[in-house]
Amino acid sequence: MNRSLHCFGRVAVAAFFLANGCGSPSSSGSLQPGTEVQLIGEEAGFGKIQTSEGEVGYVPLGMLKQRNTAEAFDADHTHAIVRATDFYDGLPVEPIAPPPPRDRAAIDREQHTLNALFIGEETGREVIAPGNVHYFVVDEExxxxxxxxxxxxxxxxxxxKKNGRPYYVFFLVAEKPNEEEPPIECNACLRFRDVDRETPLEKTEWSRYVRPYELPETLRRRGELDDERRRFVEELRKTHAD
Ligand SMILES: [Zn+2]
Ligand SMILES: [Zn+2]
Known part of the structure; x- marks a missing residue:
């Protein structure tokens, strides 16, 4: 694998590489996809985790996905491992190369199921679940x-604002098939507006401030997956060039 820095994207560099330090990271083993773990802390692009067997160590943050909190709300793990990864005894002080790229289908599969934030329509409760659903998830609790x-x-x-996040609005769609979907607007910002007298251009301007919320975990991972896709294509080209 080409380990030179130039071929890794901005986000992956932040997640997988540590700027300075010496010594080589020691891996105490590996964790398989789907392994349930508890996140204890975050440091320099790594998550400090504890396995169900009580082992404590580090994995790159991108290898961790928050569990679906719409299901099994009282589960004792916080995250699951997204793909096979080394599990380090101590915080690695030397750059860690990202894992080799998977094929495009596997990358796309993970991308489609990245986590999103959902808000309970009655309680306002925040739930985290894969975002590939039609508008809503049902909270089992x-x-x-x-x-x-x-x-x-x-x-x-x-x-x-809640939990350090920008103000969020619900995404309520029409209940009946023939009903027109209501425009997605910020209720709080309505007090600045005179909606009935706005020009279409003004309406468009306001709509630019309202967009799907992305969890920090999802933003980071999306960048890493884009980078993985780039590396997949790069390897494909190399193979064809040989
Ligand atoms: Zn390269
Ligand atoms: Zn607003």
Missing amino acids: TGERCWRSIECIHPDCPGE
């Missing part, structure tokens, strides 16, 4: 529908 969250990024949005 409360039985309520939790809608895909949309965020308002207007700099002066008066909406209440």
